[in-house]
Amino acid sequence: MTSILRCDHLRKHKAPYAFSNQRAELIHVSEELSSLDRHISELNTLRSTLHLRTLQLHNLLSPIYVFPTEILSYIFQLAGGPEIHSRSRFDDYWVCLRRALVLSSVSSHFRHVAFDTPELWDKIPLRLAEGNPIDKIPSLLQHCMIRASNITICVSDEHYKGGRNLDSAIKTLFTCDVVRKVKGFEVWSLTNVPLWLSKFNSTFFPMIETLIMTCPPQQLSAFDIGTLNNLTRLNISCGLLDVPAITVPPSVQYLSIGYVAESMFVPLLYQCPNLVECYAEILNELDGPSFTEPLVLNHLKRLRTNTMNAIAVSSSVQHLQLPSLEFLDLDHFAEYSLDIVSLCCSVSASLTSLTISMSTRLEMLDYDDLYQLFRTTFPKLRVLDFTCIGLAVFLNAIHALSPLDSEFNDPRPLHLPALESITLCSSRLEHEPRSVLDSLKNWWSGAALHLHLELQGVGNSDTSATVWTPALTEEFRLIKGNRHIEMMWDYKKI
CATH class of the missing domain: 1.20.5 (Single alpha-helices involved in coiled-coils or other helix-helix interfaces)
Incomplete structure (x- = not known):
């Protein structure tokens, strides 16, 4: 008062x-x-x-730790991942977990926020080595499981040679309380792949949605994970060369597999009716199997693989139906010719991006093949990438894409109405740019179509300066005019 x-x-x-x-x-x-x-x-x-x-x-x-809980939690999520891009994902997980432990040790407020941020604790790296005690691992698992509703475990057993001891460690660590929260599992193994495969079933790991396996080439009597009914993402970075058969559940939507025989890959596709993305490195076989029965992959949107008989023989392609395919990436490095035009034409209605790489001196596609391919109507195609070895195929590609006499007044190819970008590359280049300039004189006049040319592999970093005289450079400028054309000659922009 x-x-x-x-x-x-x-x-x-x-x-x-x-x-x-x-x-x-x-x-x-x-x-x-x-x-x-x-x-x-x-x-x-x-x-x-x-x-x-x-x-x-x-x-x-x-001090900073009085930030609102929501903001501080978001900052913690950024600090904890998702990818550190170190030598391996296993190391990434260790970095993330160490950061989580450090953040939770700064203050009581930090600890409270960190413990309530599940993203800090949902990736757990476990390094199992023979002779190293595992008595501290259960407490780590328990600590993370309390704070994350679902967890991804990354296990490395590269230093474990004894399968029996490893089996005992697995049973000790992966109790019922643990496995019911495991939605993702990554394993790095040198010699214990059969043991791990025996654990990947609906009884031992009933909730797994993502499985990543990394190992050197193995001789396996079987590769059967068909009972993992919740599995949607499967990444196998192993050399599965001598496996009689690969069995996966039909729930798989994302498949990435490396170094698998063609005879194993073709039957694998029939097991994946819900496939959305597929990336495969196929070991070509001269007498590889074909599709002999209809294979309908209604949901497949992305396919990246090297060529093989099954997708490069017309009689086989007719059984393959990919009505939703948007991205197709084909790599041909075998020393024998295969036809890929039929496959490309069969998916022309839905394709938005087409990449073809020919890593062989063999001219797999001649001018007639290229003309048939590039004259096919692709109503949705936006991006076209074509890489070859040798100048002849490179020039044939330009000619096949160039306008006909009847199309001279058209600014862009009418059969490719959505096309925005064309990239043509050659990794073997003769030293004369004259032929390249001549091939561009009849190019489409529209400025909206972006043409990017890369000619590399000359071997002399000064070649572009010596070959491209001022007169040739000026001629290229005049040819470009209003066109959107970019040329890289031996790693230097002209």
Whole structure:
């Protein structure tokens, strides 16, 4: 009350007033009320200003860990991943986990926020080595499982030679409480792949959705994970050369497999009716199997593989139906010719990106093949990449894509209405750019179509300076005109 009485506005109104009549008193009281209202308004303004300054000073003087929980949790998620891009994903997981442990040790507030951020604890690296005790691992698993609803475990047993001891360690670590939370599993193994395969079943790991296996080439009597009914993503980075058969569940939507025999890969596709993305490195076989029965992959949108009989023989391609395919990436490095035009034409209606790489001196596609391919109507194709060895195939590709006499006035190919970018590359290049310039004189006139040319492999970093004379450079500038053409000659832009 004392502080209120010190207010100057109150002090001058302590004494009583005498008025000659009631009207005079009314006028006085009204004036005092107006004055008091103005005073209260000024006090409110002053209070708001002081309150705002108080908040500003608190923010300036307070440490960072008083950030709102939601913001701090988001920052922790960024600090913990998702990818560190170190030597291996196993090392990435260790980095993420170490950061989580450090963040939770800074203060009680940090610890509270970190423990309530599941993304910090859902990736657990386990290095199992013969002779190393595993008694501390269960507590680590328990610590992470409490804080993450689902976990991904990355196991490395590269230093485990004894299968029996490893089997005992697996049973000790992966209890029922642990495996019911495991949605992702990655294993790096040198010699114990058969043991791990025996564990990948619906009884031992019933909830797995993602499985990644990395190992050197193995001789396996079987590769059967067909009971993992929740599995949607499968990545096998192993050399499965001598496996009689590969069995996977029909739930697989993402398949990445490296160094698998063609005779193993073709039957594998029949097991994956729900496939959306497929990346495969196929070991070509001269007498590899073909599709002999209809194979319908309604959901497949991305396919990257090297050529093989099954997709490069017309009688086989007719059994393959890929109505939703958008991205097709084909690599041919075998020393024998295969026809891929039929496959490309069969998916022309849905394709948005087509990449063809020929890593062989053999001219797999002659001019007639290229003309048939590039004259096919691709209504949705936006990106076309074509890489070859040798200048002849490179020039044939340009000629096949160039306008005919009847199309001379068209700014862009009408049968490729959505095309935005064409990239043509050659990794073996003769030293004369004249033929390349001549092939570009008849190119489409529209500026919206981007043509990118890369000619490499000359072997002399100064070649572009010596071969491309000022006259040739000026000629290229005139040919470009308003066209969107970019040329890289021996790694240098012309």
